[in-house]
Amino acid sequence: MTKECRTCQRLDELAKLSCGWDGYTANGISPETIMAAREVAHALTIAGKCISIVPTSAETIAIEWIEGDVECLADIDTTKVDDADIS
Secondary structure (H helix, E strand, O other): OOHHHHHHHHHHHHHOOOOOOOOOOOOOOOHHHHHHHHHHHHHHHHOOOOOEEEEOOOOOEEEEEEEOOEEEEEEEOHHHOOHHHOO
16 A cells, blocks of 8 residues: 555544544544645655654644654644635
């Protein structure tokens, strides 16, 4: 299975999370956040990055990868995006 297939499979799993998935009160991840995470993950995979994808109890998706000696993190949260933030 390719990296891109594993990434899609992981995001499909996260899309199915239901309320309380973390053992507490976390809601599922919104379809908009899943789609945004797919775009970021696809770009990183195409760039040859080995990524880790995890849900957060704040209803976001964290994507982690290594860039040289630096650990990078993108926290995908579509609930805080508005037209004023896009440039």
